[in-house]
Amino acid sequence: MTSRTPRDSRLRLVRNRPMATARRPAVNRGSRPAPRPPEGTPPPSELARQARAGLTGAVAIAHWAAAEHGAPGALSDEAAARATEALGVSEREVRSDWDRARLIGLIEHHAGTTRPGWRLQAWDRDDSAVLRGWVALLDAWSLACPAPETAEPTAVAEVVEAVPQLLSLLQLSAGPVQISALLDMLRQRVAELRTERCEVPQEATESREPADGAGGAASADDTKDAEDAATLEGLLDWALDALSSVGALTVLEEPKDGPGGPESAGGGPDDAKGDRREAELTALGNWAVWVKLEQICVAAQSPAGNIEQHAPDMLRGCAGLTPGPARAEYRAWLAARPVGSAVVELIDAARGDDALLRGLAFEALRVVGAPAEPNVRAVVDESCLRPYALLWLAEHEGADPDEALDALTREEATWLWVDTAAAISDHGESPLLVRHLESAVQGTVPALLAEVRAVGHPRTVQVLVALAAAHPDPALAKAVRRAAFQVHTGGA
Numbered sequence: 001m002t003s004r005t006p007r008d009s010r011l012r013l014v015r016n017r018p019m020a021t022a023r024r025p026a027v028n029r030g031s032r033p034a035p036r037p038p039e040g041t042p043p044p045s046e047l048a049r050q051a052r053a054g055l056t057g058a059v060a061i062a063h064w065a066a067a068e069h070g071a072p073g074a075l076s077d078e079a080a081a082r083a084t085e086a087l088g089v090s091e092r093e094v095r096s097d098w099d100r101a102r103l104i105g106l107i108e109h110h111a112g113t114t115r116p117g118w119r120l121q122a123w124d125r126d127d128s129a130v131l132r133g134w135v136a137l138l139d140a141w142s143l144a145c146p147a148p149e150t151a152e153p154t155a156v157a158e159v160v161e162a163v164p165q166l167l168s169l170l171q172l173s174a175g176p177v178q179i180s181a182l183l184d185m186l187r188q189r190v191a192e193l194r195t196e197r198c199e200v201p202q203e204a205t206e207s208r209e210p211a212d213g214a215g216g217a218a219s220a221d222d223t224k225d226a227e228d229a230a231t232l233e234g235l236l237d238w239a240l241d242a243l244s245s246v247g248a249l250t251v252l253e254e255p256k257d258g259p260g261g262p263e264s265a266g267g268g269p270d271d272a273k274g275d276r277r278e279a280e281l282t283a284l285g286n287w288a289v290w291v292k293l294e295q296i297c298v299a300a301q302s303p304a305g306n307i308e309q310h311a312p313d314m315l316r317g318c319a320g321l322t323p324g325p326a327r328a329e330y331r332a333w334l335a336a337r338p339v340g341s342a343v344v345e346l347i348d349a350a351r352g353d354d355a356l357l358r359g360l361a362f363e364a365l366r367v368v369g370a371p372a373e374p375n376v377r378a379v380v381d382e383s384c385l386r387p388y389a390l391l392w393l394a395e396h397e398g399a400d401p402d403e404a405l406d407a408l409t410r411e412e413a414t415w416l417w418v419d420t421a422a423a424i425s426d427h428g429e430s431p432l433l434v435r436h437l438e439s440a441v442q443g444t445v446p447a448l449l450a451e452v453r454a455v456g457h458p459r460t461v462q463v464l465v466a467l468a469a470a471h472p473d474p475a476l477a478k479a480v481r482r483a484a485f486q487v488h489t490g491g492a
Contacts, residue, residue, distance in 0.1 A: 023088055036291055038174070042283050044210065050284050051134040054247040055104065057097035058085055059123060062106035067114040096144075097467045100246075103465075104133040116355030117458065132426055135288050137246050140465045142481075143488055145242030151235060157478045159235040162189035163467070164292075166239075167248070167281070171289040176252060176278035179236070186236050187229070240279055240345035248285035254280040265329035292430070304400055311345040312352065315360040319427065330364040331416050343372045355459070357422035362388045366395070387416040407470040411455055412450075414440075427461055430470035437467065446474055449483040461488045 041316040042050075052059075064083050075083075075098045084093045101107045105119040120131040137144060141163075147156040166182050166189075216373050243249050253278060281289065306317035306329055314333050318326045343365065350361035365372045378393050379385045387408055394407040405413055417440050424433045440448045452460060464484035 013014045016272065037287060041287055041290070044127050044131065047284055047287055048130040050282075051130050051247070052123070054284075055100065055134070057089070057093060057139075058100040058104060058106055059120070060314075061094060061097040062101045062116060062120045063115045065107050067113075068122070086169075099488070100144055102138060103144055103461065104137050105459070106133070111424055113312070113475070122353070128279060134247070134284065135291070136242075136462050138248055138285070138288055139469050140461070140484070140488075141239075141248070143240045143261050143461075143465070143485055145238075145245055147235065147238055148299045151238070154232065154234060155231050157474075157481070158193050159186065159232070159239055160481065161193055161477065163239055163243070163472050165189050165287070167243075167289045170249065170279060170281045171286055171293065176280040178252075179240070179277040182240075182279060183233060183236055186296050190232060195477055196474060197464060216274070229406050242283070247282055248288070249281050252280065282337060307336055309333075309365075311342075311349040311361070312354075312357055315349060315357045319360060321354060326360075326363070330367040334368060339368065339371050341367055343375045345377055347373075347379060347385075350388065354423075354426070355419045356427045358384070359420065359423060362392050365392060370396070383415075384419075391416075396480060410451070414451045414455045415457055418452055418455060418460060418463055421463040422457075423466065424460040425459075425466040430466075433467055433470045434472070437471070445479060449480065453483060453487050461482075 008100060008275075014073055017480055019073060021492075039313075041047075061083060064086055068079075069080075075220050080091050080094050080098075082100075084091050087094065089097075098107075101111070105117045106123070107114050107120070108117040119129050123133075142156075142160045153469065169182070169185060193336045238348050240249065240251050297355055306314045307319060314329070318329050319331060337345075344362050346361045346368075352358070365376060368459045373393070373396060376389050376396075380389045382389075382391075390407045390412070391404045394404040399407065417436075420439075421433060421436055424436055437448075452464070457463075464480050464487065468481040468484060473481065
């Protein structure tokens with residue numbers, strides 16, 4: 001057991017502070033202009049069209065679930081049979097599409113039943129919602145296409161951990177990459193992960209002086225190395241198939257130049273199939289990996305352009321501003337309309353599906369002050385607004401912002417933590433999601449995961465998958481990924 005063991009992972013506690021305040025770094029995009037995508041990248045509308053085309057099955061099962069008026073949270077055999085008959089596809093496709101619809105956010109589970117998710121409502125009209133949903137599926141590729149049941153769990157976790165580096169190589173290569181090169185990188189990355197876990201490298205045993213029976217030991221080591229290599233090769237095939245199935249890449253059975261072309265030069269007839277095959281990112285996959293590498297932030301709109309906008313668009317335009325300019329923009333927006341209708345418009349924006357707008361709407365209501373109190377008190381019983389409303393009221397009544405969280409129960413604070421994490425996942429940068437982990441009120445990672453799973457936030461799986469993908473600690477990321485899988489499958 002090492003210090004990286006998940007159950008020993010401690011969270012560094014920080015002073016309690018309002019989550020809306022904690023969110024500010026996640027939306028402070030500074031003045032750096034957003035980098036331009038690589039030449040040849042399709043426009044967002046075309047990328048969204050491609051994403052929609054690859055997810056028609058998930059959308060169909062989501063509409064079927066909506067028509068069922070309370071489909072079961074877990075797809076039973078009976079429900080799967082009804083969906084198979086209604087949609088005219090196989091049961092296997094139904095179950096695969098069901099899982100994808102959940103991971104994308106097209107359907108959500110509440111109190112043991114399934115209902116349409118916010119992303120389904122925006123699917124046909126909001127390209128950005130479609131692209132964020134597809135990226136969520138890409139982040140959860142190992143849940144969408146589970147590893148073979150016979151695969152060793154530790155090896156699977158190592159491959160999942162290494163895949164982002166393989167995707168980066170594919171993106172930076174700007175073209176096909178031989179599977180053998182990906183396999184070499186996978187082996188190197190897995191070796192690094194094992195070194196980080198303080199496992200004894202195989203070379204340490206091979207460098208010892210031979211003794212009686214050394215031949216047998218060397219033979220056993222060679223056998224283990226061969227088995228390990230075969231395991232990684234098999235799991236690489238699984239990862240490539242999974243990433244291909246979600247639309248991130250394609251696997252070319254022969255090089256683009258043909259079996260006799262320069263790409264396959266030097267390969268003999270006895271070469272392994274991995275030496276001939278190549279992998280290449282799709283347009284969607286290339287764009288998504290580039291977004292993650294560059295950590296693109298949505299460019300802030302000019303303040304003058306936000307004042308005339310409706311509340312949701314105004315809040316989106318202010319998302320890229322630092323707190324001071326944002327408050328000035330809120331004041332200007334409020335001054336341009338009656339305070340009563342402005343407050344109603346802000347609260348309606350907070351009721352929407354975007355967690356970022358929820359937090360920003362209450363920041364704007366803080367600028368309104370006392371005139372907003374009756375409207376804020378009126379929404380205290382609305383579950384998605386309750387934590388925000390209680391914090392607003394506590395601060396309005398004189399509580400120090402650093403102590404306002406005392407107004408929330410542990411469950412409400414955890415729900416708010418997940419909602420804030422969802423906002424960061426959708427609009428922020430990976431390091432900010434990792435930093436957000438430190439603002440949790442729980443003292444350990446296992447305690448946080450247990451309470452996050454129990455709180456029932458509809459974005460729990462997506463948040464945990466995003467956190468696992470972003471966190472640099474392999475052991476902690478593995479624990480978070482396991483929790484996401486358990487929530488996704490409804491396990492204990």
